[in-house]
Amino acid sequence: MSPPTIQWLNGxxxxxxxxxxxxxxxxIICRDVEALWQAIRRLSVRGAPALGVAxxxxxxxxxxxxxxxxxxxFEEHIKxxxxxxxxSRPTAVNLFYGLEEMxxxxxxxxxxxVAQLKKHLHQRAMELYEExxxxxxxxxxxxxxxxxxxxxxxxxCNAGALATVDYGTALGVMYSxxxxxxxxxxxxxxxxxxxxxxxxxxxxxxxGGIDTTLICDNMAATLMKQGxxxxxxxxxxxxxxxxxxxxxxxxxxxxxxxxxHKIPFYVVAPLSTVDFKTKSxxxxxxxxxxxxxxxxxxxxxxxxxxxxxxxxxxxxTDHQLITxxxxxxxxxxxxxxxxxxxxxFNSR
Amino acid sequence: MSPPTIQWLNGxxxxxxxxxxxxxxxxIICRDVEALWQAIRRLSVRGAPALGVAxxxxxxxxxxxxxxxxxxxFEEHIKxxxxxxxxSRPTAVNLFYGLEEMxxxxxxxxxxxVAQLKKHLHQRAMELYEExxxxxxxxxxxxxxxxxxxxxxxxxCNAGALATVDYGTALGVMYSxxxxxxxxxxxxxxxxxxxxxxxxxxxxxxxGGIDTTLICDNMAATLMKQGxxxxxxxxxxxxxxxxxxxxxxxxxxxxxxxxxHKIPFYVVAPLSTVDFKTKSxxxxxxxxxxxxxxxxxxxxxxxxxxxxxxxxxxxxTDHQLITxxxxxxxxxxxxxxxxxxxxxFNSR
Numbered sequence: 001m002s003p004p005t006i007q008w009l010n011g012x013x014x015x016x017x018x019x020x021x022x023x024x025x026x027x028i029i030c031r032d033v034e035a036l037w038q039a040i041r042r043l044s045v046r047g048a049p050a051l052g053v054a055x056x057x058x059x060x061x062x063x064x065x066x067x068x069x070x071x072x073x074f075e076e077h078i079k080x081x082x083x084x085x086x087x088s089r090p091t092a093v094n095l096f097y098g099l100e101e102m103x104x105x106x107x108x109x110x111x112x113x114v115a116q117l118k119k120h121l122h123q124r125a126m127e128l129y130e131e132x133x134x135x136x137x138x139x140x141x142x143x144x145x146x147x148x149x150x151x152x153x154x155x156x157c158n159a160g161a162l163a164t165v166d167y168g169t170a171l172g173v174m175y176s177x178x179x180x181x182x183x184x185x186x187x188x189x190x191x192x193x194x195x196x197x198x199x200x201x202x203x204x205x206x207x208g209g210i211d212t213t214l215i216c217d218n219m220a221a222t223l224m225k226q227g228x229x230x231x232x233x234x235x236x237x238x239x240x241x242x243x244x245x246x247x248x249x250x251x252x253x254x255x256x257x258x259x260x261h262k263i264p265f266y267v268v269a270p271l272s273t274v275d276f277k278t279k280s281x282x283x284x285x286x287x288x289x290x291x292x293x294x295x296x297x298x299x300x301x302x303x304x305x306x307x308x309x310x311x312x313x314x315x316x317t318d319h320q321l322i323t324x325x326x327x328x329x330x331x332x333x334x335x336x337x338x339x340x341x342x343x344x345f346n347s348r
Numbered sequence: 349m350s351p352p353t354i355q356w357l358n359g360x361x362x363x364x365x366x367x368x369x370x371x372x373x374x375x376i377i378c379r380d381v382e383a384l385w386q387a388i389r390r391l392s393v394r395g396a397p398a399l400g401v402a403x404x405x406x407x408x409x410x411x412x413x414x415x416x417x418x419x420x421x422f423e424e425h426i427k428x429x430x431x432x433x434x435x436s437r438p439t440a441v442n443l444f445y446g447l448e449e450m451x452x453x454x455x456x457x458x459x460x461x462v463a464q465l466k467k468h469l470h471q472r473a474m475e476l477y478e479e480x481x482x483x484x485x486x487x488x489x490x491x492x493x494x495x496x497x498x499x500x501x502x503x504x505c506n507a508g509a510l511a512t513v514d515y516g517t518a519l520g521v522m523y524s525x526x527x528x529x530x531x532x533x534x535x536x537x538x539x540x541x542x543x544x545x546x547x548x549x550x551x552x553x554x555x556g557g558i559d560t561t562l563i564c565d566n567m568a569a570t571l572m573k574q575g576x577x578x579x580x581x582x583x584x585x586x587x588x589x590x591x592x593x594x595x596x597x598x599x600x601x602x603x604x605x606x607x608x609h610k611i612p613f614y615v616v617a618p619l620s621t622v623d624f625k626t627k628s629x630x631x632x633x634x635x636x637x638x639x640x641x642x643x644x645x646x647x648x649x650x651x652x653x654x655x656x657x658x659x660x661x662x663x664x665t666d667h668q669l670i671t672x673x674x675x676x677x678x679x680x681x682x683x684x685x686x687x688x689x690x691x692x693f694n695s696r
Contacts (some may be wrong), residue, residue, distance in 0.1 A: 021647075022530075022650075022652045032448070034696035036477060077387065096451075130454060148363055152603075156566075183460070187658075188655075190540070190642065192538070192540060192565065192566055195650050195651070196648055198643070198651035198655075199641075199650060199651065202651050202652050202655040203651075203652050206652050206654060206655060211656075212656065213655070213656040213657065214642060214643070214651055214655045214656065214657050214658075215474070215642070215657070215658050215659075216505075216540035216541050216542065216564040216565070216597070216598075216642060216659075217564070217565050217566040218537075218539070218540055218566070218597055218598030218601050219597055219598075219658060219659075219660060219663075220664040221598075221600045221604055221663065222599070222600060222601075222660060222664075223658070225600065225603050225663075225664075227628065232677050249564070249566055249567055249570065250564075250566030252568075252569045252570060252573065253566050253568070253569035253570075253601070256569055256605055256608045257601065257604055259608070260604045261606065262608075290394055294538065294546070294562060294563070294564055295546070295562065297645045297648070298648060299647070300645070300646060301369060301370075301371060302370075302543050302547060303538070303543070303546035303547065303550050303551075303562055304370045304550050304551050305556050306554060307536075307546075307550040307561070307562045308553060308558055308559075308560065308561040308562065308564075308565060309561065309562050309563070309565075310561050310563050310571070311564075311567075312567060312570060315567075315570040315573075316569065316570075316573075322662065333624035335662070
């Protein structure tokens with residue numbers, strides 16, 4: 001199992017620097033909220049659930065420097081810190097979920113002092129950290145039931161330990177299936193432009209002792225046609241109320257291919273990934289990143305310098321293409337609009 | 349327009365070294381058949397039609413060293429040279445077509461001397477070179493009729509001047525459309541692992557003054573969903589008798605996406621790309637290349653060293669997914685099995 005992707009350690013945030021993998025397992029220590037913002041922006045820490053925990057830890061970093069006992073000023077300070085953290089990346093809703101959960105702490109303790117609020121906020125951030133660990137293992141157990149021995153499963157990007165505190169969503173399903181003694185193999189799509197599949201997923205699956213084959217994104221269709229893909233598991237950055245799912249660019253591509261080849265396609269995500277304010281995928285903001293991610297490899301230019309580039313970091317998969325959504329409360333099947341609500345608001 | 353990709357010059361073969369693009373426009377001079385074989389193998393020259401001409405020039409290089417007047421020995425020598433060249437790459441049928449055309453020269457001159465045969469072979473190679481130039485322009489003219497002003501077209505890999513003597517198949521269509529005054533733009537899929545789309549297609553389209561946007565292969569689906577792709581043009585390495593088409597890996601992916609989004613999908617290839625001995629795509633041998641193409645970028649490792657890799661260089665697109673095949677005799681529509689024969693064997 002991988003070491004924790006993100007930790008709160010003596011008033012600082014300790015992160016695996018994912019830009020250095022698979023070559024080096026290095027850590028970054030963020031002492032202030034600006035350092036964490038930069039780490040999020042340059043993808044040293046990424047993955048929707050990990051960003052939720054990072055946001056909560058970011059609030060803790062932000063309030064460290066607040067002096068005095070003026071609660072109103074403290075609340076304003078928290079708002080400012082939250083708005084700053086929210087500006088780091090626009091698509092993954094878990095980041096906003098983490099911030100919202102911290103704001104709720106303030107709201108439910110209307111007469112607490114600044115010192116007491118700081119304590120409550122710290123406690124809530126730690127709960128979110130533990131919640132992620134627990135929830136990922138639950139999703140893993142539900143999802144593992146979908147894998148049969150002999151299966152060849154496919155995934156894209158990294159929805160693993162490195163995208164969460166320490167277990168993963170789509171890859172958590174694979175870790176749980178392995179624990180249950182199932183034998184299966186994984187095709188990891190490399191995930192251009194930043195190769196999270198090659199750099200991160202292949203790295204952590206091999207560490208986990210799982211039989212893994214790396215492919216370029218454009219090879220998935222051929223494997224499906226050859227009958228070599230039994231099911232697909234992907235993560236999610238935001239799920240709209242109707243089930244439309246934003247995830248790493250290339251996910252929608254796989255979903256269309258899965259439909260054509262009649263292969264089950266599962267999204268694995270905690271219920272905190274559902275954004276009920278977003279009715280359908282059309283309303284999900286999609287982050288576009290710098291052209292140099294596509295035109296350069298490291299420092300090396302691999303395209304004409306003057307070419308235009310379109311570089312969306314995410315795409316949206318229509319709910320009609322999704323077989324099921326694996327959550328910590330079970331596998332949600334269509335009709336998603338109705339069933340997501342049922343799972344989210346019924347205690348199970 | 350690009351300079352010739354391949355030329356016969358003073359008893360040598362002069363090639364653009366495509367592994368150096370887009371950073372440098374450098375040439376390689378091949379003085380013997382071994383040097384040419386290596387250039388083909390490491391993809392300094394690639395693209396099905398260019399390989400056909402390269403094969404013919406390779407025979408010329410091979411017979412340079414033959415001494416004496418013994419015709420039987422000369423024929424054996426040609427056979428050996430041809431078998432050697434045929435071993436360079438397995439999928440593109442044009443390479444075998446070039447070799448076959450050279451062997452036919454020997455067959456149709458049963459009483460020619462070695463010296464006469466050398467002259468005839470030289471003449472036939474030059475004809476194949478000129479034929480490629482002529483045929484590409486004819487395909488371009490037929491294909492250009494399919495482009496309307498305002499279109500956004502998509503292509504994959506490089507089916508351009510760099511894949512032929514100097515004009516291109518799929519990109520030739522775009523050059524012809526531009527000459528006819530049509531305004532359109534192109535999305536070039538970068539084409540992992542070797543980035544022929546980014547390195548070669550973007551380079552030559554920009555030189556040709558065509559509005560070009562580079563994307564990663566996994567972004568094509570999103571553009572199609574947004575309604576930003578009006579039609580797709582791709583090249584071909586081998587077309588089976590039933591219309592199934594082998595082309596660069598990722599082509600089949602695009603074809604499935606095109607079907608899902610109801611976008612016309614055209615293959616552009618000379619009739620010499622049709623292999624009537626191959627009944628369907630299932631019989632086309634698919635070259636698998638070294639794992640380091642996927643795990644490394646230049647010298648830099650971008651995946652765990654021990655990960656398994658699947659790296660097919662081509663895929664096969666079922667004829668059912670193809671809207672039309674643009675050839676030098678016109679656009680072939682379904683049913684392909686019947687119509688390909690009609691176009692290939694009727695003089696037009």
